Amino acid sequence: MHKPLLQILLDSGYFPRRKAFSYIKRGHIKVNGKPVRDPDALVDPFTSSITFKGFRINPYVKKKEYVIYNKPAGEFFVPREIMHLLPLEPLEKEDMGLMILTNDPELLRKFRNSHIKRTYIVKLSRPPRDKLKIEGAKYTTIGKNLLKLTTAKLRFHQLREKIPNVVNVKRVEIEPIVLPDDLDEGRFRPLTDDEKLALVEYVLSR
Numbered sequence: 001m002h003k004p005l006l007q008i009l010l011d012s013g014y015f016p017r018r019k020a021f022s023y024i025k026r027g028h029i030k031v032n033g034k035p036v037r038d039p040d041a042l043v044d045p046f047t048s049s050i051t052f053k054g055f056r057i058n059p060y061v062k063k064k065e066y067v068i069y070n071k072p073a074g075e076f077f078v079p080r081e082i083m084h085l086l087p088l089e090p091l092e093k094e095d096m097g098l099m100i101l102t103n104d105p106e107l108l109r110k111f112r113n114s115h116i117k118r119t120y121i122v123k124l125s126r127p128p129r130d131k132l133k134i135e136g137a138k139y140t141t142i143g144k145n146l147l148k149l150t151t152a153k154l155r156f157h158q159l160r161e162k163i164p165n166v167v168n169v170k171r172v173e174i175e176p177i178v179l180p181d182d183l184d185e186g187r188f189r190p191l192t193d194d195e196k197l198a199l200v201e202y203v204l205s206r
Contacts, residue, residue, distance in 0.1 A: 006039035056084035066196045069099045069188035097171035098179040114206035115152040119173035122147040125165040134162050176202050
């Protein structure tokens with residue numbers, strides 16, 4: 001049964017109405033590989049491939065999945081096996097590190113509307129001349145050109161706006177989940193039961 005594209009996105013629980021409408025208008029939502037900018041366009045959610053920036057939107061989730069992925073630098077898309085999941089927060093192509101992906105619409109919605117602490121290792125092209133003042137974040141210097149930065153307010157895409165001479169960024173924590181030492185770059189695995197419980201309880205309690 002065909003339904004308006006906007007309604008399909010709202011039924012999925014991934015986006016609030018204003019965000020869904022904006023993403024459609026900006027061409028970020030694709031149906032069968034092609035941008036659809038009409039919120040009222042009729043789409044069959046059962047037979048169509050609906051994606052947001054390469055991530056598959058499934059409006060009829062049966063089983064909730066939670067995956068941890070160690071993103072390598074230079075990669076834009078996640079592995080094919082987990083492209084049906086959406087990230088709590090993505091990373092730029094040149095950046096790396098921790099991504100958590102899920103099809104849990106309530107968790108996605110709550111995370112994006114909450115201030116959750118994230119920790120990054122920021123590599124600079126040269127040491128700053130003076131002490132940096134980064135509004136909404138705290139940092140310590142851990143090497144000549146390296147900062148360890150923690151923020152609950154700045155989104156991943158704002159780091160380069162606030163910090164001069166950034167080469168790349170590695171995310172090592174999305175509270176309460178820390179990037180495991182034994183998860184190699186480019187690899188992913190399901191969250192353990194303990195990790196999943198800690199994440200869901202923490203985010204939903206914010």
